[in-house]
Amino acid sequence: VRLSRLLNEINVAFQRYLVLDEAQLVTLALYVVHTHAIEAAYHTPYLTVTSPTPRSGKTRVLEVCNLLVAKSWLCSATTAAALVRKVERVQPTLLLDETDRAFKGNKEDAHKLTGLLNAGYSRSGVYTMCETRGSKVEEKDFHVFCPKVLCGIGHAHLPDTLMSRSIAIEMKRKLNEPVQKFREREAIERLTPIRERIEALVPHLINELGLARPAPAPGLNDRAEDSWEPLLAIADKAGEEWARKARQCATVLSGETNRPDADLGVLLLRDIYEVWDETVPFISTQNLLSKLHALEERPWSTWGRG
Numbered sequence: 581v582r583l584s585r586l587l588n589e590i591n592v593a594f595q596r597y598l599v600l601d602e603a604q605l606v607t608l609a610l611y612v613v614h615t616h617a618i619e620a621a622y623h624t625p626y627l628t629v630t631s632p633t634p635r636s637g638k639t640r641v642l643e644v645c646n647l648l649v650a651k652s653w654l655c656s657a658t659t660a661a662a663l664v665r666k667v668e669r670v671q672p673t674l675l676l677d678e679t680d681r682a683f684k685g686n687k688e689d690a691h692k693l694t695g696l697l698n699a700g701y702s703r704s705g706v707y708t709m710c711e712t713r714g715s716k717v718e719e720k721d722f723h724v725f726c727p728k729v730l731c732g733i734g735h736a737h738l739p740d741t742l743m744s745r746s747i748a749i750e751m752k753r754k755l756n757e758p759v760q761k762f763r764e765r766e767a768i769e770r771l772t773p774i775r776e777r778i779e780a781l782v783p784h785l786i787n788e789l790g791l792a793r794p795a796p797a798p799g800l801n802d803r804a805e806d807s808w809e810p811l812l813a814i815a816d817k818a819g820e821e822w823a824r825k826a827r828q829c830a831t832v833l834s835g836e837t838n839r840p841d842a843d844l845g846v847l848l849l850r851d852i853y854e855v856w857d858e859t860v861p862f863i864s865t866q867n868l869l870s871k872l873h874a875l876e877e878r879p880w881s882t883w884g885r886g
Contacts, residue, residue, distance in 0.1 A: 581819075582781055583613070583781060583785070583814070583817055583818040583819075584818040584819050584821070584822060586613070586774070586777055586778055586781065587609045587610065587613065587818055587822060588609075589774050589777075590608070590609040590612050590613070590648060590774065591605045591606070591608075591609050593644060593648065593770070593771055593774060594608050594609070594641075594644055596759070596760045597640055597643075597644055597759055597760055597762045597767075598637050598640055598641060598644070598759060599637065599752070599757045599759060600749075600751075602825070602829070603828070603829040603832045603833050604749050604833075606822075606825050606826060606829045607627070607747055607749065607811070607829055607833060608627075608641070608645075608749070610811040610814050610815055610826060611625075611627055611649075611727070611729075611747075611811065612645065612648045612649055612778070613778060613782065613814050614727065614810050614811055614814060615649040615650040615651075615673040615727045616649070616650040616778050616779060616782040617782050617785065617786060617789050617810070617814065618650065618671065618726065618727055619786050619790070620785075620786045620787075620789035620790035620792075620810070620813070621703070621789075621790075621809075621810035622702065622703050622809075622810075623701060623702055623703070623806045623807060623809060623810065624700075624701060624725065624726065624727050624728070624810065625701075625745065625746060625747050625807035625808065625810075625811070626697070626701070626727075626728045626729070626730055626742070626745055626746040626747070627728075627729040627730070627746065627747055627749055628679075628730050628731075628732075628735060628738060628742075628743065628746040628747070628748050628749065629641050629642070629729060629730065629731045629732075629749045629751060630731070630732055630733065630734055630735045630748065630749070630750055630751065631733060631734075631750065631751035631752065631753070632733070632734060632876035633733070633753060633876070634733060635753060636751040636752060636753045637751045637753075638677075638731040638732070638733075638751055639677055639731060640762055641729070641731065641749070641751070642654055642675045642677055642729060642731055643762060643764070643767075644762075644767070644771070645673070645675055645729055646675055647767060647768060647771040647772065647775065648771055648774060648775050648778070649673040649675070649727070649729075649775075650672075650673055650727075650779075651670055651671065651672040651673055652672065652673050652675060653666065653670070653672035653673065653674050653675060654675040654677070655674075655675070655676060655677070656676070656677040656678045657678070657681075657682065658676070659689070660689065660692035660693055660696055660707075660709075661709070663693075663696060663724075664696060664707050664709060664722040664724055665722065667700065667722070667723075667724045667725075667726050668722045668723045668724065671725070671726045672726060673726065673727045673728070673729070674726060674727070674728040674729070675728075675729045675731075676728065676729070676730050676731065677731045677732075678731070678732060679730045679731060679732035679737070679738065680732035680733045680734065680737050681732075682732075683732075683737040683738065683739075684737050694739050694741065694742060695707060696724055697728065697730075697742055697745075698739075698741050698742065698745065699724050700724035700725050700726060700728065701725075701745040702725065703725045704725075705723075705724060705725055706721040706722060706723055706724065707721070707722050707724045708720065708721050708722070709722060730742075730746070735748065736879070744803050745803065745807065746807075747807060747808075747833055747834055748833060748834075749833075785817060788817065789810070789813050789814065789817065792813035792816065792817070793809075794809060794812035794813045794815075794816050794823075795812075795827075796808065796809075796812070796830075797812065797826070797827035797828075797830035797831050797834075797835075798827070798831055798835075799831045799835035800830060800831070800834055800835060804830070804834040804835075807834065808826075808830045808834065811826060811830075812826055812827065812830065814826075815827075844879075847878075848872075848880075851872060851875060851878060851880070852868065852872070855868070855871035855872060855874075855875070856868065856871075
């Protein structure tokens, strides 16, 4: 009962400042608790918070998470060397903003960041770097397992290997939906008691969560089942309603039929199917192109002349 109430409180906290659908709210609430129960998890999914345009609430998600998650580390830029050392020493919850800039920048840095994030998905994962000790250069394995929330514009810049380890939270710019202005001092006063209640409750659940083997949600592949396992274990502990909602959300956000396909031909066919009204037997090429170009997070509007 206490866990269910806490999850509901976290939902309300995100709703206060952001426009999110139910699947996103449920996922964020479970993930916040997961960061405090990371000791019980063998895998940790990443949250990739993206939007097609700026000012859609991505950074606000990080700001709210910053006040609720365990050992928060909010940053917009860091080096691989700093990241591996801090993750091994502190095991923080990494809240990394502007991933589009990080992955589109220096290729060597982007390659290191990709390897580090891929390794940090599993408790057994390590990232190997060379360290200079006096006149000697030695290899060292760094343990890089920790929860990570990654924010950026679009997700085309994110490697497929990283997306397969992620739960995607796709934001849209709010229209007329009412949300409260985020003022950090007031938010600290409002959200700190919630985080303290999580910190008081979760240690008593660690053993049970570590032993839990929750039934997977329908429609997930093997990697997605691993990613959702720690979140579903928390949901099961919170009661039947949360267990049901969590599995519905897992299918919506990570089900096989909802994941982008790496084959652009298949992606194009899928998008044509989506935009072409099945009751209309004919569509002109110009009309079809117009509909495809309107899909903001797809590449079609930038394609032309081959």
